[in-house]
Amino acid sequence: MAVNRYKLKSMARAGHRGAKLAIRLLSRTDKLLSVVLLGNNLINAAAASLVTVIAFRFFGQNEWAMTIATVTVTFLILVFSEVTPKVLGATYPERMAPAASYVLAPLLKLAQPAVWFINLFVKALLRLMRLQVSEIGSGSVMGLEELRTLLTESGHILPSAHRDILLNLFELGKIKVDDVMQPRSQIEAIDILATAEEIDQRLSTSHHARLPVYEGEIDNIVGVVKVRRVLTHLRGGGMDMEAFRSHLKDPYYIPSGTPLLTQLHHFREARETFGLVVDEYGDLRGLVTVEDLLEEIVGEFAAASPLETLALLPQADGSWLVDGASSIRDLNRKLRLSLPVETSRTLNGLILEQLEAMPEPGVSVMIAGHPIEIIQVQDRMVKTARIYPRLHAGEEEAVPE
Secondary structure, X not given: OOOXXXXXXXXXXXOOHHHHHHHHHHOOHHHHHHXXXXXXXXXXXXXXXXXXXXXXXXXXXXXXXXXXXXXXXXXXXXXXXXXXXXXXXXXXXXXXXXXXXXXXXXXXXXXHHHHHHHHHHHHHHHHHOOOOOOOOOHHHOOOHHHHHHHHHOOHHHOOHHHHHHHHHHHHOOOOEHHHHOEEHHHOOOEEOOOOHHHHHHHHHOOOOOXXXXXXOEEEEEEEEXXXXXXXXXXXXXXXXXXXXXXXOEOOOEEEOOOXXXXXXXXXXXXXXXXXXXXXXXXOEEEEEEHHHHHHHHHOOOOOOOHHHHHOEXXXXXXXXXXXXXXXXXXXXXXXXXXOOOOOOOEHHHHHXXXXXXXXXXXXXEEEOOEEEEEEEEEOOEEEXXXXXXXXXXXXXXXXXX
8 A cells, every 4th residue: 555656557567567466456445455454354363263272271261371362462463463564565665565466466366255245345334424435546646736746855866957847847837928928129120111221230130040020010010031041042132122022921920828838839730939929909919939938948048149138237236237128037037036927027017016106216116025226217117127136034224225
């Protein structure tokens, strides 16, 4: 009963005959318990009777003989039949269970009539008590929370990096594309109505493999262009707008609120790596790539672009200057913070939620133990903020005014 069912199944897949027998026995726990207890009680009763007869023959039929027989039987049963074998079984279940199965399997076949007869009364008694017996083995099935706890407590068995990746997989169903997308204001795109020189410069200086192309307004997306491919074809003879339009690919749209795990499947089925997030009105909300989704699982695996580096500047006093449009999830991951992500997705939104008023330079708020100072405001939004290291108990007076 103490054996790890998953280790037992692993041994059975490796061809261990004893493990296969143990799994077969554990699949019918009622019959297994019946034959074990049947044999156990028969042996205990027989031992008690036998020792009593021996004591009477040696010491006569008196109270001393009964006392000696009772003490002797109790000692022998406790040491050799109860405590020792059960401690061994609990300490080495993977060794004991397959070995015991070679004995218990044939015993179960021999005692099948007696086991069937005993279980008739057991089942009838359970019905009278109105107790519903659960499916055999259902208690060993682990849910998501049990698996999460198992991974968290795996300790030295599993490397921390592997454990973090597995734990991140459990969060993919809860995280939405809106939480990891590049917001609309930070999307690097090309206006097809711009001059050929401007388009050529934008392509040449881009740090991305693909760029959305719009006409007039960012909501009017006309296609997506692969930067390297179009530069290769157009570099020789200058920028030909007709040739540039021929390289545009139809954009791939993603509904706002799509879970990451669902979108990962959609990317694979559509063979896409780049999508534009739109709301229920068709307005552009942001941009998501497969890389953004994979970073939620394995962490960052590519060097940050210069534009991303400028949005996060470390200071000499240990604080950080941060762009207000930065994603809270990115800040938590990169700076090891614990800012709440339930209601707001950007630092600007989180600060406005805490202030409940229009932001002003020099105002500070305390969020999750981190003093955050508003440095620059633009268009009623926090353009730049300074995040200080987390304060400990008794350090509230250190919050900047």
